[in-house]
Amino acid sequence: MPVAQPLFQRVAVIGLGLIGGSLAAALRENKLAEEVVGFDTRADELALGVELGVIDSAAESAAQAVSGADLVVLAVPVKATQSVLREIQPALNGDAIITDVGSTKSGFVNDVRAVLGHLPATVIPGHPIAGSEKSGIRAANPQLFAKHKVILTPADDACPQALGKVTAMWRACDANVLTMAAEHHDEVLAATSHLPHLIAFSLVDTLAGDDQNMDIFRYAAGGFRDFTRIAASDPVMWRDIFLSNRDAVLLTIDRFTQDLDQLRSAIADQDGDTLLRVFTRARAAREHFQKCSQDRPT
Amino acid sequence: MPVAQPLFQRVAVIGLGLIGGSLAAALRENKLAEEVVGFDTRADELALGVELGVIDSAAESAAQAVSGADLVVLAVPVKATQSVLREIQPALNGDAIITDVGSTKSGFVNDVRAVLGHLPATVIPGHPIAGSEKSGIRAANPQLFAKHKVILTPADDACPQALGKVTAMWRACDANVLTMAAEHHDEVLAATSHLPHLIAFSLVDTLAGDDQNMDIFRYAAGGFRDFTRIAASDPVMWRDIFLSNRDAVLLTIDRFTQDLDQLRSAIADQDGDTLLRVFTRARAAREHFQKCSQDRPT
Numbered sequence: 001m002p003v004a005q006p007l008f009q010r011v012a013v014i015g016l017g018l019i020g021g022s023l024a025a026a027l028r029e030n031k032l033a034e035e036v037v038g039f040d041t042r043a044d045e046l047a048l049g050v051e052l053g054v055i056d057s058a059a060e061s062a063a064q065a066v067s068g069a070d071l072v073v074l075a076v077p078v079k080a081t082q083s084v085l086r087e088i089q090p091a092l093n094g095d096a097i098i099t100d101v102g103s104t105k106s107g108f109v110n111d112v113r114a115v116l117g118h119l120p121a122t123v124i125p126g127h128p129i130a131g132s133e134k135s136g137i138r139a140a141n142p143q144l145f146a147k148h149k150v151i152l153t154p155a156d157d158a159c160p161q162a163l164g165k166v167t168a169m170w171r172a173c174d175a176n177v178l179t180m181a182a183e184h185h186d187e188v189l190a191a192t193s194h195l196p197h198l199i200a201f202s203l204v205d206t207l208a209g210d211d212q213n214m215d216i217f218r219y220a221a222g223g224f225r226d227f228t229r230i231a232a233s234d235p236v237m238w239r240d241i242f243l244s245n246r247d248a249v250l251l252t253i254d255r256f257t258q259d260l261d262q263l264r265s266a267i268a269d270q271d272g273d274t275l276l277r278v279f280t281r282a283r284a285a286r287e288h289f290q291k292c293s294q295d296r297p298t
Numbered sequence: 299m300p301v302a303q304p305l306f307q308r309v310a311v312i313g314l315g316l317i318g319g320s321l322a323a324a325l326r327e328n329k330l331a332e333e334v335v336g337f338d339t340r341a342d343e344l345a346l347g348v349e350l351g352v353i354d355s356a357a358e359s360a361a362q363a364v365s366g367a368d369l370v371v372l373a374v375p376v377k378a379t380q381s382v383l384r385e386i387q388p389a390l391n392g393d394a395i396i397t398d399v400g401s402t403k404s405g406f407v408n409d410v411r412a413v414l415g416h417l418p419a420t421v422i423p424g425h426p427i428a429g430s431e432k433s434g435i436r437a438a439n440p441q442l443f444a445k446h447k448v449i450l451t452p453a454d455d456a457c458p459q460a461l462g463k464v465t466a467m468w469r470a471c472d473a474n475v476l477t478m479a480a481e482h483h484d485e486v487l488a489a490t491s492h493l494p495h496l497i498a499f500s501l502v503d504t505l506a507g508d509d510q511n512m513d514i515f516r517y518a519a520g521g522f523r524d525f526t527r528i529a530a531s532d533p534v535m536w537r538d539i540f541l542s543n544r545d546a547v548l549l550t551i552d553r554f555t556q557d558l559d560q561l562r563s564a565i566a567d568q569d570g571d572t573l574l575r576v577f578t579r580a581r582a583a584r585e586h587f588q589k590c591s592q593d594r595p596t
Contacts, residue, residue, distance in 0.1 A: 191505055198561060199497055201580040206557045207489055208583030228584045235577035242565050242573055253562050257555065259504045263496060264551050267540050275540055279533035282499040285506030286526045 007169055008033040012065040013073045014084055016040040016049045019101045019128060020075025021140030025054045026173040029142040039065040045137050054140050063091035071165070074100040078107060079240045085115040097162045098123045103189065103237075105153040105182035107244035121159040124166040125182060127151045127189075128175065135234065146174035153182040183248075190248035195256060197230055197238055198249070204231040305466055306331040310367040312360050312382055314338040314347045317399045317426060318373025319438030323352045324471040327440040337363040343435050352438050361389040369463070372398040376405060377538045383413040395460045396421045401487065401535075403451040403480035405542035419457040422464040423480060425449045425487075426473065433532065444472035451480040481546075488546035493554060495528055495536055496547070502529040 011033040013024045020038075027033050038055035039062045040046040049055045059065035066072045066088045076084050081102070092098075098120070102108050105125045112119055130148040150170040154163045163179075170177045180188075242249055266274040309331040311322045318336075325331050336353035337360045338344040347353045357363035364370045364386045374382050379400070390396075396418070400406050403423045410417055428446040448468045452461050461477075468475045478486075540547055564572040 196501065199501070199558065201577050202558045202561050203494065203497070203554060204580040204583050205576050206554050208579065208586075231580045232584045233577075233581070235574055235581055238577055239570050239573040243568055243570055246565055246568065249565055250562065253558070253565075256501060256504050257558065257562075260497065260500045260551070260555065263500050264548065264555075267544055267547055267551075270541055270544065272537050272541055275537040276533055278503050279499050279531075279536055281506065282502040282529045283531070283533055285502050286530045288506075 006031055006033050007165055008071045010035045010037060010069045011071045011073065012069040013038045013055065013075060014062050014065060015075035016045050016054070016137045017075060018135050018139050020073065021049065021054050021137040022142060022144040023073060023075065023101065025140045025142040026145065030172045032169055032172055037065045037069065049137050052137065054137060062087045066096065067091045069093065069096055072096050072098045077237065077240055078102045078104060078244045081108060081111040082115055085111060089115060095122060097165060099126045099166050101126060101128055103127060103241045104245040105185045109182050119155055121157055122162045124158060124162050125153045126166065127185065145170065148175055150175040150177050151185050152177060152179045153185050154179065186245050186248040190245055190252045194241060194245055194249050195252045197233060198242065198253070200231040204228055304329055304331050305463055306369045308333045308335060308367045309369045309371065310363040311336045311353065311371045311373060312363060313373035314343050314352070314435045315373060316433050316437050318371065319347065319352050319435040320440060320442035321371060321373065321399065323438045323440040324443065328470045330467055330470055335363045335367065346435050350435065352435060360385045364394065365389045367391065367394055370394050370396045375535065375538055376400045376402060376542045379406060379409040380413055383409060387413060393420060395463060397424045397464050399424060399426055401425060401539045402543040403483045407480050417453055419455055420460045422456060422460050423451045424464065425483065443468065446473055448473040448475050449483050450475060450477045451483050452477065484543050484546040488543055488550045492539060492543055492547050493550045495531060496540065496551070498529040502526055
């Protein structure tokens with residue numbers, strides 16, 4: 001019986017943080033590649049990747065990693081995308097599939113265009129909606145993406161074979177793969193993830209600056225605790241997300257601020273009907289949301 | 299050996315929702331009263347209170363319940379306080395201790411003054427910071443207050459014996475009793491509980507009104523889910539809280555809006571330094587908060 005061919009020959013994973021490391025581990029565990037080569041500018045993380053068996057081998061540079069690779073995964077902070085692309089460009093196979101795992105997608109597409117001069121049909125931008133309180137390659141977990149959503153944002157003229165292979169890779173990691181336009185992804189994420197995080201950071205910072213902050217923290221009830229949990233997220237990563245998804249985030253902030261201002265007016269005017277109507281509608285929307293979302297990405 | 303005297307002879311609990319019912323059950327379980335009489339305008343809940351053993355007996359009116367009571371607990375919606383006070387006023391024992399469980403405290407004090415003409419020294423306003431996803435007397439749980447905070451807001455000239463007995467009652471329910479001025483309580487709760495709930499209701503409503511709402515709900519990530527959980531809270535109760543705590547809530551909304559607007563400007567101006575500084579400060583505040591709060595009120 002012939003042995004089944006793996007999906008890829010040589011996969012280069014650039015950036016061995018939690019997401020890059022977990023994808024590398026999942027590629028190996030599910031035998032999706034003949035060889036998984038890793039690179040990270042942090043030499044200790046890179047060595048640990050080999051030691052822990054997350055990658056097959058460590059490259060000495062990003063360019064060396066992508067040399068001969070049929071799949072290149074960029075798992076670096078979104079701000080580093082351009083410099084990594086510049087570094088690997090000369091070594092890239094002409095037909096190599098390129099994907100990424102960044103939280104914003106229009107920015108990635110723009111970075112590719114800025115460095116390569118165009119968006120090759122083999123570029124399939126991606127965003128696994130998965131994470132963990134932990135970070136770094138020690139937390140790498142081949143099961144991280146199981147039952148989680150992965151959003152791919154291929155251009156209209158993306159290569160169907162490339163899209164098919166990246167989709168097959170994530171499905172083999174047990175993820176639910178969705179496809180949409182990059183701009184649409186960024187709007188949806190701005191509303192459902194970026195704005196809530198901005199509000200949480202802002203609220204916690206507002207309260208912490210208050211004279212009565214000890215009391216506020218001591219007597220804080222449930223509502224506040226839910227906010228503080230997401231305010232514990234990585235400040236550098238979030239700075240980069242907000243800089244990268246500027247336009248969609250500004251739009252969603254403005255809509256939110258406008259609606260909050262209407263509630264403020266209702267409170268000032270003692271307009272209980274408006275408050276009740278909005279709160280009831282929000283609770284109904286939440287119940288609807290509960291029904292139409294089965295899995296729990298974090 | 300003489301049998302220890304219970305703390306109270308006859309306790310009247312007006313309003314048998316989750317909090318009133320749980321306190322009645324805790325009074326009985328801990329033998330803090332000779333007799334726990336309940337009243338509720340919902341005849342079925344009242345009958346259930348007797349059937350479930352949450353109260354010793356059901357009164358036919360609020361006035362009948364408080365007649366002869368040495369402790370009166372108002373556990374009605376904050377909006378109903380004045381009408382209940384008017385109803386019980388003629389039947390109140392002159393030296394009866396009066397307390398409540400409402401989420402705002404200046405409003406309660408104002409209601410007492412409006413109906414009784416002054417704030418009797420035996421009035422000890424209270425707010426147990428406890429709750430549950432459940433509601434109604436079926437969810438009554440004598441352990442609901444264990445390890446939770448109860449904030450009492452006695453006036454400066456409150457009767458020390460009355461304060462002592464209400465404090466002893468909550469301690470016997472295993473709650474952590476704190477005392478502060480009513481205005482201070484309302485400011486702290488506006489910031490830590492009321493504002494987060496308002497933001498959650500507002501955000502969920504904003505998103506639900508969007509054309510892309512199905513997508514937003516389907517792809518929603520962790521940040522959004524934390525928000526939607528508190529947007530599932532009871533709309534009527536929250537309307538009343540916002541109407542009752544108007545001034546403190548308006549103040550905290552304005553501070554929050556101002557700070558959020560600064561972050562908006564930083565994003566618009568691509569000012570990563572400001573974003574990083576605020577996010578880092580918020581995360582540090584959150585870590586501080588984690589350390590100085592041991593128990594988990596909800």
